[in-house]
Amino acid sequence: xxxxxxxxxxxxxxxxxxxxxxxxxxxxxxxxxxxxxxxxxxxxxxxxxxxxxxxxxxxxxxxxxxxxxxxxxxxxxxxxxxxxxxxxxxxxxxxxxxxxxxxxxxxxxxxxxxxxxx
Amino acid sequence: xxxxxxxxxxxxxxxxxxxxxxxxxxxxxxxxxxxxxxxxxxxxxxxxxxxxxxxxxxxxxxxxxxxxxxxxxxxxxxxxxxxxxxxxxxxxxxxxxxxxxxxxxxxxxxxxxxxxxxxxxxxxxxxxxxxxxxxxxxxxxxxxxxxxxxxxxxxxxx
Numbered sequence: 001x002x003x004x005x006x007x008x009x010x011x012x013x014x015x016x017x018x019x020x021x022x023x024x025x026x027x028x029x030x031x032x033x034x035x036x037x038x039x040x041x042x043x044x045x046x047x048x049x050x051x052x053x054x055x056x057x058x059x060x061x062x063x064x065x066x067x068x069x070x071x072x073x074x075x076x077x078x079x080x081x082x083x084x085x086x087x088x089x090x091x092x093x094x095x096x097x098x099x100x101x102x103x104x105x106x107x108x109x110x111x112x113x114x115x116x117x118x
Numbered sequence: 119x120x121x122x123x124x125x126x127x128x129x130x131x132x133x134x135x136x137x138x139x140x141x142x143x144x145x146x147x148x149x150x151x152x153x154x155x156x157x158x159x160x161x162x163x164x165x166x167x168x169x170x171x172x173x174x175x176x177x178x179x180x181x182x183x184x185x186x187x188x189x190x191x192x193x194x195x196x197x198x199x200x201x202x203x204x205x206x207x208x209x210x211x212x213x214x215x216x217x218x219x220x221x222x223x224x225x226x227x228x229x230x231x232x233x234x235x236x237x238x239x240x241x242x243x244x245x246x247x248x249x250x251x252x253x254x255x256x257x258x259x260x261x262x263x264x265x266x267x268x269x270x271x272x273x274x275x276x
Contacts, residue, residue: 019190022193022194022197022198023193025197025198026193026196026197030197030204032206034235034249035204035206035251037235038193038196038233038235038249038251039193039197041229041235042186042189042190042193042230043190043193043194043197045186045230046186046187046190049186078182079226082225082229082230083226085235086225086229086235086236086237089235089237090237090238099207099208100206
Protein backbone atom coordinates (compact mmCIF):
# COMPACT_ATOMS: atom_id res chain seq x y z
CA UNK A 1 0.00 0.00 0.00
CA UNK A 2 2.74 2.43 1.00
CA UNK A 3 4.68 1.46 -2.11
CA UNK A 4 1.71 2.12 -4.41
CA UNK A 5 0.99 5.47 -2.78
CA UNK A 6 4.67 6.44 -3.09
CA UNK A 7 4.45 5.61 -6.78
CA UNK A 8 1.34 7.79 -7.24
CA UNK A 9 2.88 10.70 -5.29
CA UNK A 10 6.07 10.47 -7.29
CA UNK A 11 4.15 10.41 -10.55
CA UNK A 12 2.06 13.47 -9.63
CA UNK A 13 5.05 15.56 -8.52
CA UNK A 14 7.07 14.57 -11.58
CA UNK A 15 4.16 15.37 -13.90
CA UNK A 16 3.74 18.79 -12.30
CA UNK A 17 7.43 19.56 -12.61
CA UNK A 18 7.52 18.49 -16.27
CA UNK A 19 4.41 20.54 -17.08
CA UNK A 20 5.94 23.62 -15.44
CA UNK A 21 9.14 23.06 -17.42
CA UNK A 22 7.17 22.81 -20.65
CA UNK A 23 5.26 25.98 -19.78
CA UNK A 24 8.61 27.74 -19.32
CA UNK A 25 9.83 26.44 -22.68
CA UNK A 26 6.57 27.66 -24.22
CA UNK A 27 7.07 31.15 -22.79
CA UNK A 28 10.46 31.28 -24.51
CA UNK A 29 9.46 29.67 -27.82
CA UNK A 30 6.07 31.16 -28.66
CA UNK A 31 5.99 34.33 -30.76
CA UNK A 32 3.78 36.95 -29.02
CA UNK A 33 2.23 37.92 -25.69
CA UNK A 34 -1.08 36.19 -26.28
CA UNK A 35 0.22 32.79 -27.32
CA UNK A 36 2.75 32.89 -24.47
CA UNK A 37 -0.15 33.58 -22.16
CA UNK A 38 -1.81 30.37 -23.38
CA UNK A 39 1.20 28.34 -22.28
CA UNK A 40 1.72 30.19 -19.02
CA UNK A 41 -1.88 30.20 -17.83
CA UNK A 42 -2.69 26.58 -18.69
CA UNK A 43 0.35 24.40 -18.28
CA UNK A 44 1.53 26.25 -15.19
CA UNK A 45 -1.91 25.88 -13.58
CA UNK A 46 -2.07 22.11 -14.02
CA UNK A 47 1.59 21.82 -13.05
CA UNK A 48 1.14 23.62 -9.74
CA UNK A 49 -2.10 21.76 -9.05
CA UNK A 50 -0.54 18.34 -9.57
CA UNK A 51 2.50 19.20 -7.42
CA UNK A 52 0.18 20.35 -4.61
CA UNK A 53 -2.00 17.25 -5.01
CA UNK A 54 1.09 15.05 -4.76
CA UNK A 55 2.12 16.88 -1.59
CA UNK A 56 -1.36 16.44 -0.10
CA UNK A 57 -1.40 12.71 -0.90
CA UNK A 58 2.10 12.29 0.51
CA UNK A 59 1.05 13.73 3.85
CA UNK A 60 -2.27 11.85 3.80
CA UNK A 61 -1.07 8.38 2.83
CA UNK A 62 2.40 8.19 4.38
CA UNK A 63 2.20 10.46 7.43
CA UNK A 64 -1.62 10.19 7.90
CA UNK A 65 -2.10 13.95 8.25
CA UNK A 66 -4.86 15.61 6.18
CA UNK A 67 -3.53 19.10 5.45
CA UNK A 68 -6.56 21.11 4.39
CA UNK A 69 -4.51 24.23 3.60
CA UNK A 70 -2.98 22.44 0.61
CA UNK A 71 -6.48 21.67 -0.70
CA UNK A 72 -7.44 25.33 -0.28
CA UNK A 73 -4.29 26.27 -2.18
CA UNK A 74 -5.35 24.00 -5.05
CA UNK A 75 -8.79 25.64 -5.17
CA UNK A 76 -7.35 29.16 -5.11
CA UNK A 77 -4.87 28.43 -7.89
CA UNK A 78 -7.63 26.80 -9.92
CA UNK A 79 -9.92 29.83 -9.58
CA UNK A 80 -7.39 32.65 -9.94
CA UNK A 81 -5.06 31.43 -12.69
CA UNK A 82 -7.47 31.82 -15.65
CA UNK A 83 -8.57 35.24 -14.38
CA UNK A 84 -4.95 36.35 -14.17
CA UNK A 85 -4.33 35.14 -17.72
CA UNK A 86 -7.41 37.00 -18.94
CA UNK A 87 -6.43 40.26 -17.19
CA UNK A 88 -2.83 40.23 -18.46
CA UNK A 89 -3.83 39.62 -22.07
CA UNK A 90 -6.63 42.20 -21.86
CA UNK A 91 -4.23 44.80 -20.47
CA UNK A 92 -1.78 43.94 -23.26
CA UNK A 93 -4.49 44.38 -25.91
CA UNK A 94 -5.73 47.66 -24.49
CA UNK A 95 -2.25 49.17 -24.36
CA UNK A 96 -1.81 48.28 -28.03
CA UNK A 97 0.60 45.35 -27.96
CA UNK A 98 0.45 44.00 -31.52
CA UNK A 99 -0.53 40.46 -32.43
CA UNK A 100 1.98 38.20 -34.11
CA UNK A 101 2.29 39.17 -37.77
CA UNK A 102 1.08 35.73 -38.89
CA UNK A 103 -2.19 36.14 -36.98
CA UNK A 104 -5.16 35.44 -39.17
CA UNK A 105 -8.19 37.22 -37.84
CA UNK A 106 -8.94 40.08 -35.48
CA UNK A 107 -12.61 40.70 -34.74
CA UNK A 108 -11.91 42.92 -31.76
CA UNK A 109 -9.94 45.47 -33.81
CA UNK A 110 -13.02 46.22 -35.94
CA UNK A 111 -15.09 46.93 -32.86
CA UNK A 112 -12.37 49.12 -31.39
CA UNK A 113 -12.00 51.22 -34.55
CA UNK A 114 -15.78 51.71 -34.67
CA UNK A 115 -15.77 52.93 -31.08
CA UNK A 116 -12.98 55.40 -31.85
CA UNK A 117 -14.67 56.84 -34.93
CA UNK A 118 -17.88 57.48 -33.02
CA UNK B 119 -32.10 26.68 -4.16
CA UNK B 120 -30.50 28.35 -1.13
CA UNK B 121 -33.93 28.51 0.50
CA UNK B 122 -34.42 24.75 0.12
CA UNK B 123 -31.00 23.98 1.60
CA UNK B 124 -31.71 26.29 4.52
CA UNK B 125 -35.08 24.60 5.04
CA UNK B 126 -33.38 21.20 5.00
CA UNK B 127 -30.86 22.29 7.66
CA UNK B 128 -33.74 23.70 9.70
CA UNK B 129 -35.60 20.38 9.48
CA UNK B 130 -32.44 18.59 10.60
CA UNK B 131 -32.29 20.85 13.68
CA UNK B 132 -35.95 20.10 14.42
CA UNK B 133 -35.11 16.40 14.21
CA UNK B 134 -32.27 16.92 16.71
CA UNK B 135 -34.61 18.72 19.13
CA UNK B 136 -37.31 16.06 18.72
CA UNK B 137 -34.97 13.16 19.43
CA UNK B 138 -33.07 15.09 22.15
CA UNK B 139 -29.80 13.94 20.64
CA UNK B 140 -27.31 16.67 19.73
CA UNK B 141 -24.68 14.75 17.80
CA UNK B 142 -23.54 15.04 14.21
CA UNK B 143 -25.06 11.62 13.55
CA UNK B 144 -28.48 12.93 14.60
CA UNK B 145 -27.95 15.94 12.32
CA UNK B 146 -27.19 13.63 9.40
CA UNK B 147 -30.28 11.52 10.09
CA UNK B 148 -32.46 14.62 10.33
CA UNK B 149 -30.93 16.00 7.14
CA UNK B 150 -31.75 12.74 5.37
CA UNK B 151 -35.39 12.73 6.52
CA UNK B 152 -35.72 16.43 5.69
CA UNK B 153 -34.32 15.64 2.25
CA UNK B 154 -37.09 13.08 1.71
CA UNK B 155 -39.72 15.55 2.97
CA UNK B 156 -38.53 18.29 0.62
CA UNK B 157 -38.50 15.80 -2.24
CA UNK B 158 -42.09 14.84 -1.46
CA UNK B 159 -43.18 18.47 -1.28
CA UNK B 160 -41.16 19.65 -4.30
CA UNK B 161 -44.16 20.95 -6.27
CA UNK B 162 -44.81 23.67 -3.70
CA UNK B 163 -41.47 25.43 -4.33
CA UNK B 164 -40.82 28.01 -7.04
CA UNK B 165 -37.57 26.38 -8.10
CA UNK B 166 -36.97 22.75 -8.87
CA UNK B 167 -35.74 20.21 -6.33
CA UNK B 168 -32.31 21.47 -5.21
CA UNK B 169 -30.52 18.13 -5.50
CA UNK B 170 -30.63 18.44 -9.31
CA UNK B 171 -28.75 21.75 -9.06
CA UNK B 172 -26.09 20.11 -6.90
CA UNK B 173 -25.66 17.33 -9.46
CA UNK B 174 -25.31 20.01 -12.16
CA UNK B 175 -22.62 21.81 -10.14
CA UNK B 176 -20.66 18.58 -9.72
CA UNK B 177 -20.94 17.93 -13.46
CA UNK B 178 -19.64 21.44 -14.18
CA UNK B 179 -16.65 20.76 -11.90
CA UNK B 180 -15.96 17.54 -13.81
CA UNK B 181 -16.07 19.42 -17.13
CA UNK B 182 -13.61 21.97 -15.68
CA UNK B 183 -11.10 19.26 -14.77
CA UNK B 184 -11.41 17.37 -18.06
CA UNK B 185 -11.01 20.57 -20.08
CA UNK B 186 -7.96 21.59 -18.03
CA UNK B 187 -6.23 18.29 -18.84
CA UNK B 188 -7.23 18.39 -22.52
CA UNK B 189 -6.03 21.97 -22.93
CA UNK B 190 -2.70 21.10 -21.36
CA UNK B 191 -2.21 18.25 -23.81
CA UNK B 192 -3.00 20.52 -26.77
CA UNK B 193 -0.64 23.27 -25.52
CA UNK B 194 2.03 20.61 -25.06
CA UNK B 195 1.61 19.54 -28.66
CA UNK B 196 2.00 23.11 -29.94
CA UNK B 197 5.04 23.89 -27.80
CA UNK B 198 6.92 20.68 -28.40
CA UNK B 199 6.26 20.38 -32.14
CA UNK B 200 9.52 21.06 -33.99
CA UNK B 201 7.97 23.41 -36.55
CA UNK B 202 6.27 26.23 -34.72
CA UNK B 203 3.25 27.05 -36.86
CA UNK B 204 0.26 28.11 -34.84
CA UNK B 205 -2.25 30.33 -36.64
CA UNK B 206 -3.47 32.62 -33.86
CA UNK B 207 -6.37 35.01 -34.16
CA UNK B 208 -9.20 36.73 -32.33
CA UNK B 209 -12.81 35.77 -32.91
CA UNK B 210 -16.11 36.99 -31.46
CA UNK B 211 -18.63 34.69 -29.80
CA UNK B 212 -22.23 35.58 -29.05
CA UNK B 213 -23.52 34.20 -25.77
CA UNK B 214 -27.06 33.79 -24.43
CA UNK B 215 -26.03 33.93 -20.78
CA UNK B 216 -27.14 37.03 -18.90
CA UNK B 217 -26.10 37.10 -15.27
CA UNK B 218 -22.62 38.30 -14.35
CA UNK B 219 -21.56 35.19 -12.47
CA UNK B 220 -22.61 32.97 -15.38
CA UNK B 221 -20.43 34.96 -17.76
CA UNK B 222 -17.53 34.83 -15.31
CA UNK B 223 -17.76 31.05 -15.11
CA UNK B 224 -18.14 30.76 -18.89
CA UNK B 225 -15.02 32.86 -19.50
CA UNK B 226 -13.04 30.89 -16.92
CA UNK B 227 -14.11 27.70 -18.69
CA UNK B 228 -13.17 29.08 -22.09
CA UNK B 229 -9.76 30.12 -20.79
CA UNK B 230 -9.17 26.56 -19.63
CA UNK B 231 -10.44 25.08 -22.93
CA UNK B 232 -7.91 23.77 -25.46
CA UNK B 233 -6.40 26.69 -27.37
CA UNK B 234 -8.67 29.57 -26.38
CA UNK B 235 -8.24 32.56 -24.06
CA UNK B 236 -10.82 35.26 -23.31
CA UNK B 237 -9.56 38.75 -24.16
CA UNK B 238 -12.53 40.98 -23.57
CA UNK B 239 -16.19 40.89 -22.60
CA UNK B 240 -18.27 43.52 -24.39
CA UNK B 241 -20.07 46.08 -22.28
CA UNK B 242 -23.57 44.72 -22.91
CA UNK B 243 -22.42 41.22 -21.80
CA UNK B 244 -23.49 39.74 -25.13
CA UNK B 245 -20.21 39.10 -26.93
CA UNK B 246 -16.99 37.50 -25.80
CA UNK B 247 -13.77 38.21 -27.73
CA UNK B 248 -11.58 35.14 -27.64
CA UNK B 249 -7.98 34.68 -28.69
CA UNK B 250 -7.51 31.27 -30.28
CA UNK B 251 -4.20 29.51 -30.70
CA UNK B 252 -5.31 27.86 -33.92
CA UNK B 253 -7.99 29.68 -35.87
CA UNK B 254 -8.72 26.57 -37.97
CA UNK B 255 -10.46 24.83 -35.07
CA UNK B 256 -12.60 27.86 -34.23
CA UNK B 257 -15.84 26.47 -35.60
CA UNK B 258 -15.36 23.30 -33.56
CA UNK B 259 -14.49 25.36 -30.46
CA UNK B 260 -17.59 27.53 -30.95
CA UNK B 261 -19.80 24.45 -31.17
CA UNK B 262 -18.18 22.97 -28.06
CA UNK B 263 -18.70 26.17 -26.09
CA UNK B 264 -22.31 26.49 -27.23
CA UNK B 265 -23.34 22.90 -26.69
CA UNK B 266 -21.50 21.76 -23.60
CA UNK B 267 -20.45 24.74 -21.49
CA UNK B 268 -23.43 27.03 -21.92
CA UNK B 269 -25.82 24.13 -21.41
CA UNK B 270 -24.00 23.00 -18.27
CA UNK B 271 -24.03 26.54 -16.83
CA UNK B 272 -27.71 27.01 -17.67
CA UNK B 273 -28.44 23.70 -15.96
CA UNK B 274 -26.88 25.07 -12.77
CA UNK B 275 -28.83 28.32 -12.75
CA UNK B 276 -32.17 26.82 -13.70
